[in-house]
Amino acid sequence: MGLVGLVALTACTAPDTEPPPAPTGLTAQAGSATSVHVMWDAPADRAGVTRHQVFEGGRLVRELPAEKTMVDITGLAPKTGYSFTVRAEDAAGNLSGAGPAALVTTPEAKAEDRTAPTAPAATTARATGPRSARLSWEPSTDDTGVTAYDVYQGGVRIHTAGAGEKETTLTGLRPDTVYTFTVRARDGADNSSPDGPAVDVGTPPASGDGPPTAPADLTATASPRTVTLTWTAPDTGRATTEYELYVNGRPTTVIQFGAGAVPAGRVEHRLTVAEPTGTEWSVKLRARLPDGNWGAFSAERRITLVA
Template sequence: MRRTAPLLVLCLTAAGLGGCTESDTTPPAVPAGITAQAGSATSVHVMWQAPDPADAVTNYQVFQAGRLVRELPADRTMVDVTGLAPQTAYAFTVRARDAAGNTSAPSASVAATTPAARAEDHRAPTAPARTTGRADGPRAVTLSWAAATDDNGVTAYDVYQGGIRIHTVGPADTGTTVTGLQPDTAYTFTVRARDGADNSSPDGPAVDVTTPPSAGQGPDTAPSEFTATASPGSVTLTWTAPNTGRPTGEYELHVNGRPVTVIQFGAGAVPASGRAEHRLTVTEPAGTVWTLKLRARLPDGNWGAFSAERRIVLGA
């Protein structure tokens, strides 16, 4: 928890003005858990832990050898620092800043060395194989995968969730723990290998992991066993309804991260924990890529947790 900020009291004594205003002068906590990993011959991936909400962080400043190189909003806790030189050691620190303009002390310094550049390397690594995952409590997941290969050597592995890169580890790592997740939520992870020329492999096999509910949170609310199958002119969705104790007849479908429609079933059409199916008519051109996920309307009127996300190519 952030300490209560000492208050600087400014009393206004100009004509017609009275009273005092209060100003926050306590800086945010120093960013913790900072790491740096060379992603290619010219880039380094820097990450750190999300702040405590009580710190009211509004942005971060990333420094390389004391020089400001990136500024990021508070919801970004990683960045690729690019334009670097091959075979060079770099050191990075991060500072947090709040709405009052207070800036934290620098984080611990972390170092990374970029690998040698490879001329005319256009061949991507092989995809990491045999991805597995398990929940480590309601807010963390541990992933592992088989090592990829590359003609010039793998330099990093990137972890993606819902098509967004969320984590990067070094070439010797074939596993990692992803933290900061939500309880009672289905996640779909894939892993890509990257080489020194920034060529990325195809996705390795996707793995679905559902975090357990936290204490007092109640039963799982996410639709399970979600599938999406594309055919010319249509997409067929199937899933198992969450067991909320009542029939679940309303679902919100998200495509490419945005809500697009609410699927409604008639009374009694879907049992409390039965299998459901819905077919969409699509007019988008063949080859369009969609990512889909859905969530159920709960008996209390709120939306539940999302299903795992599925990626399809229309017309396939």
């Protein structure tokens, strides 16, 4: 059989010339006489953005992957004014507009200073929405003056506030998630204080953001010298290998499942107990999420131990 009327069809796709939206919430804080911390808000939807470009006075100074929304610019001059802007770039090479510039002046260089500021005190935090939290602290003191306050989460600096600030709003958080934050003060010589008090805050769930992060349907059953816990693992997109158990409001143990032994769906774990008969326990647990944060707590269950 012959082939008649064979026609080659070629799909034509119009080139992508639409730039991504400009980054918002740009701020710049002098970290020392020769460095500035620049940060901006994470977009609600990063789809299409492949990197960010940071400019000083129209000169490109840093390029960062899309997930990075803060950077330290070093090698600057003391007592000098700087103007920073940030642009987003997509996979087709389209650049966004720059948005409003962030202006900052570096402080005067000090004589050699090795004395760190005192630690911020009385840290508090409260969720202001599914993706944001408000953090506050009591100011630190320093022999040459505090220049900035750095916020850390899991040992990583995620935010910087100015010297005169006693509170700040953290954005780009994950709904239905527990975060632990600490604050350090920094002076003009880049000496950092010890951590202030750690503070936990849980963001509320948000509709349309997928399944909740809390373990579901927790049960607790007491038998002689044993407590059996069962629950349904949260749907995080990956196998959950680690849970933290609280007994009577305090963290008691971390339950870990090794490679090849990670349960899917319904999970069971047995605890050996030595407390006497009649001891009351109130138990709850939470899962370690793929991003390293703890998810929300399960419902709490009360049991009476049996010797």
